[in-house]
Amino acid sequence: MRKNTFSSVLAILFILFSSISLFAQTVSGRVIDKKTNETIPFVNVQIGENYGVITNQEGKFSINVSQFAETDSLTFSMVGYQKKSIALKDYQEEKVLLQEAVDELDEVLLMDRKLTAEEVMQRVNENIKENYNNSSMKFSIFHRAKNSTTPGRLKFDIKKADFIPKKTLREFNENMEKFAAKAKGTTTSFFDADLTEVAINEKDSLKIAVKKATTLVNEKKNNSMSSLLGDVVEQIGKKIKSSNTFKVRTGIIPIGDSVDLSSSFMNAEKDSIDSLSTNSLRYKYDNLLANDIFHNADEGVQLAIGGTGNGGGPIFNYITEIDDYEYTIDNVSTYNGEFIYVISFKPDSGFFGGGGKYIGKIYVSTETFAVVKADYQLDEGEHGKKFNWKLLLGIKFVEREKGGTVIFQKNENEKYSPKYIRTTGKMYAYADRSFVFKENDDNKDDRIKLKFKFTMEFDNAYTNEYLVIDSKTITTSEFASFKENLGIPVEKTSTYNPETWKDYNIIAPTEDIEEYEY
Secondary structure (H helix, E strand, O other), rough: HHHHHHHHHHHHHHHHHHHHHHOOOEEEEEEOOOOOOOOOOOOEEEEOEEEEOOOOOEEEEEEEEEOOOOOOOEEEEEOOOOOEEEEEHOOOOOOEOOOOOOOOOOHOOOOOOOOHHHHHHHHHHHOHHHHHHOOOOEEEEEEEEEEEEEEEEEEEEEEEEOOOOOHHHHHHHHHHHHHHHHHHHOEEEEEEEEEEEEEEOOOOOOEEEEEEEEEEHHHHHHHHHHHHHHHHHHHHHHOOOOOOEEEEEEEOEEEEEEHHHHHHHHHHHHHHHEEEEEEHHHHHHHHHHOOOHHHHHHHHHHHOOOOEOOOOOOHHHHHHHHHHHEEEEEEEEEEEEEEEEEEEEEEEOOOOOOOEEEEEEEEEOOOOOOOOEEEEEEOOOOOEOOEEOOOOOOOOEEEEEEEEEEEEEEEEOOEEEEEEEEEEEEEEEEEEEEEEEEEOOOOOOOOEEEEEEEEEEEEEOOOOOOEEEEEEEEOOHHHHHOOOOOOOOOEEEEEOOOOOOOOOOOOOOOHHHHHOOO
């Protein structure tokens, strides 16, 4: 009898701990359109009031649910689809099917008169200060960036080097030609990611603590402009045998009068051990979490989240500069329990137009007139930031493509704050520069002189994503006790490791991350 009782207790404990283990885990899956069987990107996957993730562009998600009970539910919401909730204890499928929502235009527009698209956008701007307020809040933000570089024309050439025999110099330049030929046309990519906590008080003071930072990169195959140029300059530096400093200039522009080349080159490898500093993020998050992101996201932060238009125009000017755009109400739908206007926009083609550069859709709450989502991209024939100093400085740059998605969500204060920001773009860069190194040696006959010239042409594609995983209201004392840090070292890996971000709430890795090869 005692044996049976003991066995029963063990069985109960096994079931109990199995149940605990089941919910102390990360839940993953893929969200799919029930009708078309296609994956749905950027679906809001939420559990609790302000805790959740977004599906990636492949419709996949992963969320840690260890702090929740089995009776809590995952909620899936997306513009144009019916909201769906599944209790954790009932979640078994890896596929979550969403049903397309039926437009409820007539019900929503039962008012004195139907607003025009322009009137809706006017009310959006009138209510910005009322709708967006991040004061006395703490955010947990995951950021991921992908950069892909494809070198075009490359040429590295030492024009003059008094300290290198002519035969050695000729061999060096021949090796550089082979190096350039091998790199040309070969696309390489790397991924940066970080998790950061940000606290804001009522006076808009901001505190930051970086929790984790990683880089997925194959440094042996990195074809970025800085990497390739660094490899070449390092080879030159190894041939310089001098304890003296150097005067360095490019064209007519002096760079330094006492540059220690040997120290710089020999420590190049040590300096490659990167860290992510808090100060490098402060300016960016101060703008991203501004109470009026549409006007306050200035040029610096816009470069961080996807670049500015020509002349520094805001990326949100399709919301704020309504005279530069034409708007059309396509329909009315629902999102996160709110009725929303779905408004398409394009540059104004009228006589007084000309300032607009983007096309896309804006999703506006019919009750609060807050922008809850926006999709945008450069119109055909338009470009983003551009400068051409090819003749003067040997530099040219143009943003050929740019677009993105911005999603806002109501917080505990019934105000709207960013939930997800995604920007993508393609850029072309050209540089044709020469550098002159002259040794600081009293003996003019023996001092080292070096003239180095390079021509580099690149196409670069980028994606930046910011996901607010968690947000909550904090008190003045909680803000005061928030512990900042100076930053943390970046964990570098050359192959994808699922353990790196295990148990963290992040944007689920895409196939190009999971299949990243050394």
